[in-house]
Amino acid sequence: AKELISIINTTVKRGGDVVIPSFAIERAQDIIFELNKYYTTYIKTENRDFLSVPVYVDSPLTVSATEIFLRNPDCFDKDTLNLINIGNNPLDFRNLNFTRSVEESKQINFSKESKVIISASGMCTAGRIKHHLKHNLWRKESSIVFVGYQANGTLGRRIKEGEKVVKIFGEEIQVNAKICSLEGFSGHADREGIIRWIKSFKNRPKKIFVVHGEEEATEEISRKIEEELKIKTHIPELGETLSIERRKRFAWREIRNR
Numbered sequence: 001a002k003e004l005i006s007i008i009n010t011t012v013k014r015g016g017d018v019v020i021p022s023f024a025i026e027r028a029q030d031i032i033f034e035l036n037k038y039y040t041t042y043i044k045t046e047n048r049d050f051l052s053v054p055v056y057v058d059s060p061l062t063v064s065a066t067e068i069f070l071r072n073p074d075c076f077d078k079d080t081l082n083l084i085n086i087g088n089n090p091l092d093f094r095n096l097n098f099t100r101s102v103e104e105s106k107q108i109n110f111s112k113e114s115k116v117i118i119s120a121s122g123m124c125t126a127g128r129i130k131h132h133l134k135h136n137l138w139r140k141e142s143s144i145v146f147v148g149y150q151a152n153g154t155l156g157r158r159i160k161e162g163e164k165v166v167k168i169f170g171e172e173i174q175v176n177a178k179i180c181s182l183e184g185f186s187g188h189a190d191r192e193g194i195i196r197w198i199k200s201f202k203n204r205p206k207k208i209f210v211v212h213g214e215e216e217a218t219e220e221i222s223r224k225i226e227e228e229l230k231i232k233t234h235i236p237e238l239g240e241t242l243s244i245e246r247r248k249r250f251a252w253r254e255i256r257n258r
Helices: 002-014 027-041 060-071 078-085 102-110 129-136 155-160 191-199 215-229 248-256
Strands: 018-021 055-058 096-099 116-119 143-146 165-168 171-174 178-181 207-209 232-234
Touching: 002 018, 002 027, 002 143, 018 129, 027 055, 027 060, 027 096, 027 116, 055 060, 055 102, 060 096, 096 102, 102 129, 116 129, 129 155, 129 165, 129 171, 143 155, 155 165, 155 178, 191 215, 215 232
Parallel strands: 018 116, 018 143, 055 096, 055 116, 143 178, 207 232
Antiparallel strands: 165 171
8 A cells, every 4th residue: 555655646746647447346445445544644744745636436336336335334344443433434535536427537537637546447448447548548647556457368458568559449549657566456365375265174175176367377376286285176278167066965964954
């Protein structure tokens, strides 16, 4: 989070915007939560630039999801509830703006002041984020901050990997903005985290299917699981059909309990 604040301050001093492609559920709320910490704790510090920057959450789905979070405080953890009890809404702070309508979204890019824009989709394949990228990628004073996984072949992946020109809405856009990646916000568990999670099982699985990852990463985690945990693994191929049979004792227990 400190790195994000640093990026915002540096970008504001250049006169640019900070554009954050984000998944609408959980990731966007994580970012709002972290920004809230700094808006409340930096009041008495020298970071005046940050405090004056408006933050726009420009995604109808993200706005709706955030409202659901706020309506269900009983699902928050203890630390978050403590913040609420002292009057600090963790998903709200001064200068935070939620936009739903198309007209409100358009007005964001008409504003000449520096700003932070959080918008979906997270991989830049659709949604309002594409408009914000079109307005900011060519600006060397702006920053694009990736906070989540970018799948191969997506616009987000191409930008993240350094393509100098990308096509958005049929128009070629020069990539002059500063491209940043904050892996700390990623929802994907790292290798050691997965190993710890499997170790926590009371009854460990006989076999593990490794999916949803880059080829090199899935091969590495498969090797790690087999070497360290002595559990067989399998990496399914695209279109492969697998048959998983229920063990008899579980089938009998299910029938008996009906």
